[in-house]
Amino acid sequence: MLRLAGATLCAAAIIGAAPAPNDPLPAVSIDPAIAALVGAVSAERLKSADDTLVAFGTRNDFSETSSTSTQGVFAARDWIAARFRSIAAATGGRMSVALDTYVQAKTPRTPRAVAESSVIATLQGSEPGSIYVMSSHFDDCHGHCTVGSGVAPGADDNGSGVAAVLEAARVMATTQFRGTIVFACFDGEELGLWGSNHFARAEAARHAHIAAVLNNDIIGNSVGGDGISEPNVIRAFSEGLPVGSSLDRVNLVGSENDSPSRELSRFVAEVVPAYVPDFTVRQIFRADRFLRGGDQESFQAAGYSAAIRFVEAHENFAHQHQDVRVENGMQYGDLPQYIDAAYLARATQANVAALSALALGPAAPVGVQLVTAHLGYDSTLRWQPAADVASYELVWRATDAAQWQYARNVGNVSQSTVPVSKDDFIVGVRSVDANGLRSPAVYPVAVRE
Numbered sequence: 001m002l003r004l005a006g007a008t009l010c011a012a013a014i015i016g017a018a019p020a021p022n023d024p025l026p027a028v029s030i031d032p033a034i035a036a037l038v039g040a041v042s043a044e045r046l047k048s049a050d051d052t053l054v055a056f057g058t059r060n061d062f063s064e065t066s067s068t069s070t071q072g073v074f075a076a077r078d079w080i081a082a083r084f085r086s087i088a089a090a091t092g093g094r095m096s097v098a099l100d101t102y103v104q105a106k107t108p109r110t111p112r113a114v115a116e117s118s119v120i121a122t123l124q125g126s127e128p129g130s131i132y133v134m135s136s137h138f139d140d141c142h143g144h145c146t147v148g149s150g151v152a153p154g155a156d157d158n159g160s161g162v163a164a165v166l167e168a169a170r171v172m173a174t175t176q177f178r179g180t181i182v183f184a185c186f187d188g189e190e191l192g193l194w195g196s197n198h199f200a201r202a203e204a205a206r207h208a209h210i211a212a213v214l215n216n217d218i219i220g221n222s223v224g225g226d227g228i229s230e231p232n233v234i235r236a237f238s239e240g241l242p243v244g245s246s247l248d249r250v251n252l253v254g255s256e257n258d259s260p261s262r263e264l265s266r267f268v269a270e271v272v273p274a275y276v277p278d279f280t281v282r283q284i285f286r287a288d289r290f291l292r293g294g295d296q297e298s299f300q301a302a303g304y305s306a307a308i309r310f311v312e313a314h315e316n317f318a319h320q321h322q323d324v325r326v327e328n329g330m331q332y333g334d335l336p337q338y339i340d341a342a343y344l345a346r347a348t349q350a351n352v353a354a355l356s357a358l359a360l361g362p363a364a365p366v367g368v369q370l371v372t373a374h375l376g377y378d379s380t381l382r383w384q385p386a387a388d389v390a391s392y393e394l395v396w397r398a399t400d401a402a403q404w405q406y407a408r409n410v411g412n413v414s415q416s417t418v419p420v421s422k423d424d425f426i427v428g429v430r431s432v433d434a435n436g437l438r439s440p441a442v443y444p445v446a447v448r449e
């Protein structure tokens with residue numbers, strides 16, 4: 001390393017690029033309890049659950065009149081509910097299981113009205129207030145999404161996500177979390193995000209505080225249709241602007257990359273590699289893939305912007321929404337042999353790590369403001385003090401950086417200033433509890449008083 005004389009170094013600091021204090025982002029504090037939950041995830045159980053879901057033959061939304069014993073979407077629903085109930089039996093009444101059942105009216109895409117029924121397991125937290133959702137959908141499609149007959153295995157889309165939610169519920173159910181956790185298996189995703197919309201709108205109507213949503217949809221295959229494989233990566237899609245954003249305001253303050261969805265994405269990308277060895281979250285700053293969507297959008301539309309979607313790193317489109325067949329020597333169909341159980345286990349561990357850190361750790365600060373009353377050379381944030389928070393940490397990054405780069409613990413205060421320019425950096429604040437667990441960062445509202 002080149003070693004400069006003191007005077008030269010000083011001059012370089014003054015005339016160089018905008019300096020930031022030497023406050024590197026600290027390593028994630030590993031909570032042994034969370035590490036144990038992550039370690040309890042079983043690849044064998046995940047594969048077994050996925051195989052069971054496939055064995056219902058089809059989970060098409062229009063297979064609801066099939067036998068309720070062995071085939072069709074309601075048979076699958078009943079099995080999922082029974083699995084949740086057996087998990088809930090060990091929680092001393094803290095976990096409840098409910099069906100969210102209703103009739104979905106005919107839409108321009110569908111031939112008739114159809115009964116829909118999601119399965120919702122709720123693990124009550126020790127504090128009323130924040131709710132953290134891990135979601136999936138259990139309905140599926142072959143090549144014709146409005147045809148209830150025929151074989152639609154749905155091993156990856158989305159048996160993988162349902163298996164992950166069931167396994168996360170199993171390993172997490174006996175732990176007492178601060179926040180309430182909802183393990184959701186939605187119906188009716190394929191034809192219009194019906195189940196998640198029905199649930200999210202009802203939650204909004206009762207003013208529930210859903211603090212984060214981790215949606216899982218297509219997380220079990222590790223080899224793309226283009227032959228590319230990254231078995232140590234999962235993608236997380238996050239939305240840019242929350243509903244109701246003022247484009248003029250966003251443009252003025254430069255908040256286009258700091259929606260609650262993006263802060264949740266950053267949190268997950270930071271936490272997961274600390275608990276899941278050799279596994280990383282690739283943040284995709286986009287609501288979802290082109291031509292497709294997912295249940296996270298229902299929450300965002302209902303005002304819960306802190307929602308992201310997990311999806312495998314490389315998809316194989318020959319194995320999604322396809323009739324099972326061999327054509328020109330190529331196997332089509334969403335078949336169980338294309339599930340990589342070890343990959344699905346790591347994806348599930350990523351959920352368990354992030355969800356546990358969210359629900360066990362401190363609630364994020366509220367009422368966060370950036371004081372912009374005067375021109376200046378630093379950044380001042382203030383927020384409302386909260387119970388059960390040991391201290392607060394200001395985090396900041398260059399405006400063109402994807403992830404938080406710097407952090408400074410400022411103690412248990414409700415206002416603090418860091419010596420970086422509010423013009424040149426994005427500054428947020430997060431809560432830290434007595435065990436060193438951190439909340440997601442909160443981006444401030446700029447105020448002039």
Ligand SMILES: [Zn+2]
Nearest residue numbers: 157158217218
């Ligand atoms: Zn799906």
